[in-house]
Amino acid sequence: MPTSSDLLLLRDKLRVFAEARDWDQFHSPKNLSMALMVEVAELMEHFQWLTEAQSVNLAEEKKRPVEEELADVLLYLVRISDKLGVDLLKAALDKLEKNAVKYPADLVRGSAKKYSEY
Numbered sequence: 001m002p003t004s005s006d007l008l009l010l011r012d013k014l015r016v017f018a019e020a021r022d023w024d025q026f027h028s029p030k031n032l033s034m035a036l037m038v039e040v041a042e043l044m045e046h047f048q049w050l051t052e053a054q055s056v057n058l059a060e061e062k063k064r065p066v067e068e069e070l071a072d073v074l075l076y077l078v079r080i081s082d083k084l085g086v087d088l089l090k091a092a093l094d095k096l097e098k099n100a101v102k103y104p105a106d107l108v109r110g111s112a113k114k115y116s117e118y
C-alpha cells in the first residue's frame with residue numbers, strides 16, 4: 001500500500017513530467033478524468049471474455065500488461081488529485097472508514113448486496 005510520501009513522490013514526478021512536455025495546459029480535471037476512464041477500460045480489456053477462473057489465475061504473459069494499466073490508473077488518480085488539491089491517501093482512508101460504517105462486518109459478511117438493500 002502506498003504511503004503518503006510515496007504518493008507525493010509520484011505527484012512530484014508527474015508535475016515534472018507534464019511540465020517538461022508543456023502538457024499541464026491539457027491536464028484539466030475534465031480531461032484527466034476522461035483519461036483515467038480510458039486507462040480503466042484498457043485494464044478491463046485484459047479481462048474481457050475471460051472466465052472468472054482465468055481472471056483469478058491470470059496467464060503469465062498478461063501480468064506485465066495488466067501491471068502497466070494499473071500503473072496508468074494510479075498515475076492519473078494521483079495527477080487529478082493534485083490538480084484538485086485532494087490528499088488522495090487521506091481521502092481513500094476516510095472513504096474506507098465511511099464504507100466500514102456503511103457495511104458493518106457482522107451485518108454484511110459473505111454478502112455482495114448494496115448497503116441500500118439491507
Ligand SMILES: [Mg+2]
Pocket residue numbers: 039042068069072
Ligand atoms: Mg494504458
